Amino acid sequence: MKAIVVPAPKQNYSLQEVKDPKPNSDEVVIRVVRAGLCYRDLLQLQGYYPRMKYPVVLGHEVVGEIEEVGDNVSGFKIGDRVISLLYAPDGSCEYCKVGEEAYCKRRLGYSEELDGFFAERAKVKVTSIVKVPQSVSDDAAVIVPCVTGMIYRGIRRAGGINKNEYALVTGASGGVGIHAIQVAKALGARTIGVTTSEDKAKVIRKYADHVIVGSKFSDEARKIGDISLVIDTVGTPTIEESLRSLRMGGKLVQIGNVDPSQIYSLRLGYLILKDILLVGHASATKYDAEQTLKLTEGGNISAVVAGHVNLDNIDEGYRMIKDRNKIGKVLLKP
Numbered sequence: 461m462k463a464i465v466v467p468a469p470k471q472n473y474s475l476q477e478v479k480d481p482k483p484n485s486d487e488v489v490i491r492v493v494r495a496g497l498c499y500r501d502l503l504q505l506q507g508y509y510p511r512m513k514y515p516v517v518l519g520h521e522v523v524g525e526i527e528e529v530g531d532n533v534s535g536f537k538i539g540d541r542v543i544s545l546l547y548a549p550d551g552s553c554e555y556c557k558v559g560e561e562a563y564c565k566r567r568l569g570y571s572e573e574l575d576g577f578f579a580e581r582a583k584v585k586v587t588s589i590v591k592v593p594q595s596v597s598d599d600a601a602v603i604v605p606c607v608t609g610m611i612y613r614g615i616r617r618a619g620g621i622n623k624n625e626y627a628l629v630t631g632a633s634g635g636v637g638i639h640a641i642q643v644a645k646a647l648g649a650r651t652i653g654v655t656t657s658e659d660k661a662k663v664i665r666k667y668a669d670h671v672i673v674g675s676k677f678s679d680e681a682r683k684i685g686d687i688s689l690v691i692d693t694v695g696t697p698t699i700e701e702s703l704r705s706l707r708m709g710g711k712l713v714q715i716g717n718v719d720p721s722q723i724y725s726l727r728l729g730y731l732i733l734k735d736i737l738l739v740g741h742a743s744a745t746k747y748d749a750e751q752t753l754k755l756t757e758g759g760n761i762s763a764v765v766a767g768h769v770n771l772d773n774i775d776e777g778y779r780m781i782k783d784r785n786k787i788g789k790v791l792l793k794p
């Protein structure tokens with residue numbers, strides 16, 4: 461089969477012919493229906509993920525149809541449509557047992573220790589897969605583990621959001637931001653999207669109740685209302701204004717990860733005197749994926765797709781990701 465393979469650290473990927481995957485007893489093989497391109501891929505190519513084995517198949521976001529089932533797999537059958545978490549937990553440790561498998565110490569990452577999903581087929585551990593309800597589209601399903609479900613869990617870890625409270629999202633036109641607005645709204649929040657581009661504001665207005673254009677957004681945000689939650693998808697350029705936007709007792713979910721080497725000097729006074737809860741956040745669990753699929757099923761969350769590519773023109777996909785004029789996720793149909 462065809463797959464996008466990274467041969468060694470800090471080397472670029474290439475399209476290669478590789479062996480078809482065969483499932484171990486605790487695995488299924490899926491036909492990849494959609495995979496998601498992500499900023500994380502670019503960080504992986506730059507060598508920021510030390511646990512990667514080489515050669516490795518790139519890609520950590522997937523929805524697929526089960527084609528083959530390992531001997532010890534129960535609860536899944538050929539033909540089931542499933543998504544996979546970004547990692548495979550062992551399913552047996554103290555964290556896995558209480559549904560906190562994101563903290564599993566023996567977890568293995570797809571596109572890290574395990575091959576990823578930019579391929580025609582993929583091997584997936586049964587501990588990492590979740591069935592997709594029929595009414596959820598392939599595009600909306602593939603974004604659950606790394607985007608909508610990840611956001612859902614971030615909001616949950618921050619103690620949730622009450623109906624009609626204000627949630628502000630930075631980087632609102634990005635692949636994460638445009639969906640973060642929808643998740644917050646589906647949970648009952650009033651939403652404010654922040655962007656630096658007037659053109660993108662037009663699109664964001666379709667999803668958010670309010671849009672602020674500009675990098676200094678906190679004054680305008682506070683005029684709109686008491687901001688209970690900020691989902692910061694940008695990082696160091698926006699965290700100061702995100703903190704300033706929050707009401708007393710507000711919560712900041714920080715998921716921006718543009719450049720892992722960037723440092724921010726945090727004035728602790730902001731956190732302490734404003735009673736702010738700061739949540740650093742990265743991934744979803746099966747529970748979050750299931751809950752998010754239910755929210756998606758209700759029609760409250762739709763996938764905003766910048767474009768589809770295939771295995772032969774994945775370069776074009778990464779150009780779209782870097783193109784600041786594109787809105788939404790770039791998806792791969794092998």
Ligand SMILES: [Zn+2]
Pocket residue numbers: 496497498499500520521606
């Ligand atoms: Zn991702």
Ligand SMILES: [Zn+2]
Pocket residue numbers: 549550551552553554555556557561563564565566567
């Ligand atoms: Zn575990």
